Amino acid sequence: MSLTDFKVLSFDCYGTLIDWESGILAAFQPLLSRLPANHLYISNPQALIFFFNSIQAPLEKENPNMLYNDVLATCYDKVAQNEGIKTTEKERNAFGKTAGSWPAFSDTVDGLLQLKKHYKLIILSNVDHENIAKTLSGPLREVKFDAIYTAQDIGSYKPAHANFFYLLDNLKRGFGFEKDQLLHTAKSLPADHVPAKQLGLTSAWISRGCDGVSGMGGNLKDFDGKVAYKWRFPSIGAMADAVDKAFLSQDQHRSCYE
Secondary structure (H helix, E strand, C coil): CCHHHCCEEEECCECCCECHHHHHHHHCHHHHCCCCCCCHHHHCHHHHHHHHHHHHHHHHHHCCCCCHHHHHHHHHHHHHHHCCCCCCHHHHHHHHCCHHHCCECCCHHHHHHHHHCCCEEEEEECCCHHHHHHHHHCCCCCCCCCEEEEHHHHCCCCCCHHHHHHHHHHHHHHHCCCHHHEEEEECCHHHHHHHHHHHCCEEEEECCCCCCCCCCCCCHHHHCCCCCCCEEECCHHHHHHHHHHHHHHHHHHHHCCC
16 A cells, blocks of 8 residues: 555644644643642643543533534633632633634644645544634645535534544545545544544554654554554654655656656
8 A cells, every 4th residue: 555545635633733732731821820830730731631631532422513612611611620710701712712723733734735736635623613714714724625524514523433424425425536545644543543443444643742652642552453544654744755755756666667
């Protein structure tokens, strides 16, 4: 199997293209400012990220029709309650609308522009229309995606199989491509690569910031036998360079026989 075998790349957005962790931590500053200087979340921000994620995943599963901005607001309030802090509706709603302002990773835009030379690009994201619109007009404004599919469109959140069926159905009806012409690209092992294996989707793991053992993309040891990604790249930029190299090699090979 070669990277040149595919026609379409589908991407998780927040965590893969957009710096989800930095965005979340910046949005938490109003709450963090009310914690003592020696608090665990101040000295070890990853502890806050881990706790936040432990709330978010089951909330999305139990409330598949809840908009992502409301998911964020609810999680923010639950974190605050756990610390004995009261929040206002205004504060919670402001947190819920921050996803659209979270920054892209430094290599994301240039990497996507490279990949766009070879593939159609699709986003499959656990997000709402309002936040994804801000992201597309903000940090990802230089990239022209061919389609955007969100949890709000689908009525469920990854890792629900319905999200991937929606992707595949629209891939065929909208573009005329089959499953084996799609490469799903994401960081999260539980949200993206587990269902990809279950559904027979080929995938690439963007293991940005992961040592293969830890990280919010998932602990690799916990998913032994549950994921089957074909490629692993440390970033979108590294993936784009590998793709360029693969297509160049293919072109050179073809020229030898012309």
